[in-house]
Amino acid sequence: xxxxxxxxxxxxxxxxxxxxxxxxxxxxxxxxxxxxxxxxxxxxxxxxxxxxxxxxxxxxxxxxxxxxxxxxxxxxxxxxxxxxxxxxxxxxxxxxxxxxxxxxxxxxxxxxxxxxxxxxxxxxxxxxxxxxxxxxxxxxxxxxxxxxxxxxxxxxxxxxxxxxxxxxxxxxxxxxxxxxxxxxxxxxxxxxxxxxxxxxxxxxxxxxxxxxxxxxxxxxxxxxxxxxxxxxxxxxxxxxxxxxxxxxxxxxxxxxxxxxxxxxxxxxxxxxxxxxxxxxxxxxxxxxxxxxxxxxxxxxxxxxxxxxxxxxxxxxxxxxxxxxxxxxxxxxxxxxxxxxx
Amino acid sequence: xxxxxxxxxxxxxxxxxxxxxxxxxxxxxxxxxxxxxxxxxxxxxxxxxxxxxxxxxxxxxxxxxxxxxxxxxxxxxxxxxxxxxxxxxxxxxxxxxxxxxxxxxxxxxxxxxxxxxxxxxxxxxxxxxxxxxxxxxxxxxxxxxxxxxxxxxxxxxxxxxxxxxxxxxxxxxxxxxxxxxxxxxxxxxxxxxxxxxxxxxxxxxxxxxxxxxxxxxxxxxxxxxxxxxxxxxxxxxxxxxxxxxxxxxxxxxxxxxxxxxxxxxxxxxxxxxxxxxxxxxxxxxxxxxxxxxxxxxxxxxxxxxxxxxxxxxxxxxxxxxxxxxxxxxxxxxxxx
Numbered sequence: 001x002x003x004x005x006x007x008x009x010x011x012x013x014x015x016x017x018x019x020x021x022x023x024x025x026x027x028x029x030x031x032x033x034x035x036x037x038x039x040x041x042x043x044x045x046x047x048x049x050x051x052x053x054x055x056x057x058x059x060x061x062x063x064x065x066x067x068x069x070x071x072x073x074x075x076x077x078x079x080x081x082x083x084x085x086x087x088x089x090x091x092x093x094x095x096x097x098x099x100x101x102x103x104x105x106x107x108x109x110x111x112x113x114x115x116x117x118x119x120x121x122x123x124x125x126x127x128x129x130x131x132x133x134x135x136x137x138x139x140x141x142x143x144x145x146x147x148x149x150x151x152x153x154x155x156x157x158x159x160x161x162x163x164x165x166x167x168x169x170x171x172x173x174x175x176x177x178x179x180x181x182x183x184x185x186x187x188x189x190x191x192x193x194x195x196x197x198x199x200x201x202x203x204x205x206x207x208x209x210x211x212x213x214x215x216x217x218x219x220x221x222x223x224x225x226x227x228x229x230x231x232x233x234x235x236x237x238x239x240x241x242x243x244x245x246x247x248x249x250x251x252x253x254x255x256x257x258x259x260x261x262x263x264x265x266x267x268x269x270x271x272x273x274x275x276x277x278x279x280x281x282x283x284x285x286x287x288x289x290x291x292x293x294x295x296x297x298x299x300x301x302x303x304x305x306x307x308x309x310x311x312x313x314x315x316x317x318x319x320x321x322x323x324x325x326x327x328x329x330x331x332x333x334x335x336x337x338x339x340x341x
Numbered sequence: 342x343x344x345x346x347x348x349x350x351x352x353x354x355x356x357x358x359x360x361x362x363x364x365x366x367x368x369x370x371x372x373x374x375x376x377x378x379x380x381x382x383x384x385x386x387x388x389x390x391x392x393x394x395x396x397x398x399x400x401x402x403x404x405x406x407x408x409x410x411x412x413x414x415x416x417x418x419x420x421x422x423x424x425x426x427x428x429x430x431x432x433x434x435x436x437x438x439x440x441x442x443x444x445x446x447x448x449x450x451x452x453x454x455x456x457x458x459x460x461x462x463x464x465x466x467x468x469x470x471x472x473x474x475x476x477x478x479x480x481x482x483x484x485x486x487x488x489x490x491x492x493x494x495x496x497x498x499x500x501x502x503x504x505x506x507x508x509x510x511x512x513x514x515x516x517x518x519x520x521x522x523x524x525x526x527x528x529x530x531x532x533x534x535x536x537x538x539x540x541x542x543x544x545x546x547x548x549x550x551x552x553x554x555x556x557x558x559x560x561x562x563x564x565x566x567x568x569x570x571x572x573x574x575x576x577x578x579x580x581x582x583x584x585x586x587x588x589x590x591x592x593x594x595x596x597x598x599x600x601x602x603x604x605x606x607x608x609x610x611x612x613x614x615x616x617x618x619x620x621x622x623x624x625x626x627x628x629x630x631x632x633x634x635x636x637x638x639x640x641x642x643x644x645x646x647x648x649x650x651x652x653x654x655x656x657x658x659x660x661x662x663x664x665x666x667x668x669x670x671x672x673x674x675x676x677x
Contacts, residue, residue: 061578064582066578066581066582068573068578090587094584094585094586095584096584097581097582097583097584098582098583098584099584102582102583103579103582105575105578105579106575107575110574110575110576111575111576111578111579112576112579113576113579113580113594113597113598114576114598114672114673114674115597115598115671115672115673116597124583124585125583125584128583128584128585129584174673174674176673176674187579190579190583
């Protein structure tokens with residue numbers, strides 16, 4: 001079955017409304033995510049782009065309610081299939097995690113548990129959510145070889161889906177016996193084992209070689225196409241987003257700076273920050289005489305300037321930038337947080 | 342494959358034991374004081390003829406290399422010689438006392454792990470909570486308190502003042518126990534001798550606590566810090582993201598990895614539990630190997646000290662072997 005790539009009639013799967021996640025620190029409360037709102041439709045691929053510390057990863061962790069202590073969601077709502085995630089009980093939350101919403105992390109070397117076999121780690125997702133029912137036997141509660149065999153068949157299936165060769169053998173290997181690309185495939189197999197509706201991918205290719213990156217992205221593409229899994233891809237690589245995502249959000253200092261269809265954002269960036277990011281992108285085909293970095297450093301979240309957080313680094317800064325800068329909707333439906341519009 | 346590797350490690354103990362034998366042989370003879378002189382000094386009024394006769398009897402008249410050769414050839418045959426002072430074979434003396442020492446070390450290890458593992462886990466999970474602060478303060482106290490002092494305080498409180506537990510010894514005088522292994526707790530279980538079991542366990546409690554307190558403190562601290570470290574790992578977050586219950590996240594995904602450094606520390610502590618309990622044995626009049634060895638050192642009873650040190654070394658090597666094997670199960674990256 002092939003899903004329509006960016007169908008506006010598809011139902012909304014995930015909706016964030018004014019999501020704000022804070023971390024109390026000694027120097028005051030830090031807003032890692034600051035009033036973020038967006039909608040994700042079924043089967044949609046959404047890219048979230050930004051520098052380190054822009055709140056991309058915390059956004060994903062907030063959706064799963066896995067923000068590390070002492071951080072917490074202080075405001076806003078996360079609705080998954082129309083249900084408020086933030087008000088769910090711990091048990092309901094556990095049922096969503098891994099089964100409906102799965103996550104792939106940045107660094108495969110540290111994300112697989114070194115003490116367990118790869119196959120067991122994939123099978124664990126199946127076991128937690130009881131994907132394969134218990135067989136009827138007398139002792140099936142404690143010893144159920146039929147169920148285990150059925151689970152392993154699914155593990156092997158998931159492994160070959162993500163392109164791990166000879167799954168029967170590789171399932172009996174430990175993570176350290178895998179290469180980085182294979183580890184990331186195994187992690188994707190863990191995420192896909194329960195066939196989730198939503199996959200949160202937190203920089204899934206950053207730790208990998210370029211050729212492996214392309215393979216992993218092709219794999220995510222295939223998953224989206226064949227299973228209709230919606231994907232949120234968090235990355236700092238605009239090229240990746242351009243290639244992969246229907247829609248793109250540009251984040252800076254926890255705030256959404258720009259949101260729109262990927263093609264529009266890439267071809268006609270509105271926000272000076274997006275423009276800066278695109279200028280940074282080295283191009284293989286066009287030999288340019290100069291690289292244009294965005295001047296300045298990633299801001300200190302505990303000490304943000306008033307108004308637009310990007311204003312100290314912005315080349316088009318005007319007096320209004322230090323005032324309140326609301327998110328505006330442009331004629332083509334795009335959202336931009338900048339006083340120039 | 343693993344079995345072959347384990348056998349290899351067992352075989353390596355042979356050169357280790359040989360080295361231990363040679364070193365302990367020379368060190369004993371380097372210590373000032375002559376065994377016959379000490380014995381004669383205690384007896385008083387002896388002729389040089391008698392002294393010469395004793396030297397011959399103990400082979401002390403032979404050159405050093407001959408003595409070493411005799412010691413080693415006999416040791417290979419499993420004969421550790423004949424005690425100068427106790428007039429009994431060293432083997433017999435050691436195997437009379439060794440079970441008591443091992444039982445005490447086992448009791449102390451059991452106590453310390455039962456205390457330390459839950460405390461280490463809870464303190465790490467509830468970092469900076471009241472439980473954590475209290476346990477880490479307690480752990481600090483545990484490492485700082487000398488075991489003999491703790492032993493005396495425990496006797497005063499639980500044996501003298503409250504009268505809950507016995508003051509000293511391994512079993513109440515008058516209780517009949519058939520000795521099979523020499524481990525009283527095990528023997529009374531084997532013989533279904535309930536009064537003896539109660540008595541021997543009661544006798545074991547205070548010495549185990551005073552010997553195990555410092556071990557518990559060390560293990561709790563190590564486990565806590567490695568748990569704190571592990572709980573921050575990405576794979577723990579993944580375990581949560583899979584939908585695991587928090588209990589399983591901690592007990593399966595985190596603990597399994599946190600045990601790796603902990604097992605190393607426990608393995609090293611086993612050595613100190615076996616070899617470092619002379620003082621606790623003295624405080625509780627525990628008839629173990631430690632007290633026997635201390636006495637033998639003072640009397641320059643060469644064969645007895647040599648034999649006991651070799652037994653200590655052997656148990657230590659075996660304890661480390663067990664740790665290494667356990668390690669390969671916990672950490673798949675390591676093979677024997």
